[in-house]
Amino acid sequence: MEGLEKRRKREKEQRKKAILKSARKLFAEHGFKPVTVASIAKKAELSKGAIYLYFNSKEDIYAQILLADIETFHKAMSQIFQRGESATEILYDFANAYIDIFLNAREQFRTLMNFMLNAENLNLSNGIRRQIIKEMNRTISLIEKILQYGVDTGELVVDKQDMGKMRNALWGLLNGVISLHLFVGVESMREKRIRSNVRKGLEMIIAGLRNNNKEAWQI
Numbered sequence: 001m002e003g004l005e006k007r008r009k010r011e012k013e014q015r016k017k018a019i020l021k022s023a024r025k026l027f028a029e030h031g032f033k034p035v036t037v038a039s040i041a042k043k044a045e046l047s048k049g050a051i052y053l054y055f056n057s058k059e060d061i062y063a064q065i066l067l068a069d070i071e072t073f074h075k076a077m078s079q080i081f082q083r084g085e086s087a088t089e090i091l092y093d094f095a096n097a098y099i100d101i102f103l104n105a106r107e108q109f110r111t112l113m114n115f116m117l118n119a120e121n122l123n124l125s126n127g128i129r130r131q132i133i134k135e136m137n138r139t140i141s142l143i144e145k146i147l148q149y150g151v152d153t154g155e156l157v158v159d160k161q162d163m164g165k166m167r168n169a170l171w172g173l174l175n176g177v178i179s180l181h182l183f184v185g186v187e188s189m190r191e192k193r194i195r196s197n198v199r200k201g202l203e204m205i206i207a208g209l210r211n212n213n214k215e216a217w218q219i
Helices: 004-030 037-044 058-077 087-103 106-121 126-152 160-181 187-210
Strands: none
Touching: 004 037, 004 058, 037 058, 058 087, 058 126, 087 126, 087 160, 087 187, 126 160, 160 187
């Protein structure tokens, strides 16, 4: 027979999942601003007070959805070094997988950008804030790992002291292009523009790394 403590823990986790599932649907349908804690509670068939047993705010709920999406991305990319691809191909795979997340969850991307620019002023718990920073660093470190793989195989030439600059340039390219096109312009052209601009940007950066064009990257 299941112990009382174990059953309570399982029920608590089920309620938390129900809240996140309901919130995700509401955010997808209405965007971030119109959704309230009350509307999430109604969707999850819980009281508003019950929501606050698990989350500090709407932003807290949203951040946990974002964290789940980032974790899904990491799982999808966990096998990238086992495909026998070149570093260039892996960079394209990484970029396309990252774009895919936010094409299908634009409000999550907006939240991510808001966090990057204004983390201290968002109504997030310290625990969630630390988690997001940790997951973002994991994502950025994947880029550096791909670059190092290219160096190790002789495909790319990146000086050790420049590795961080290259990583940040690629990270900035991805987020900058997505930010530029995700919420503006003709809807039917957004995905094409994002993928095309990211691809072109990657091609130029990779060409520089292959040619060891150091002067082009000196600041």
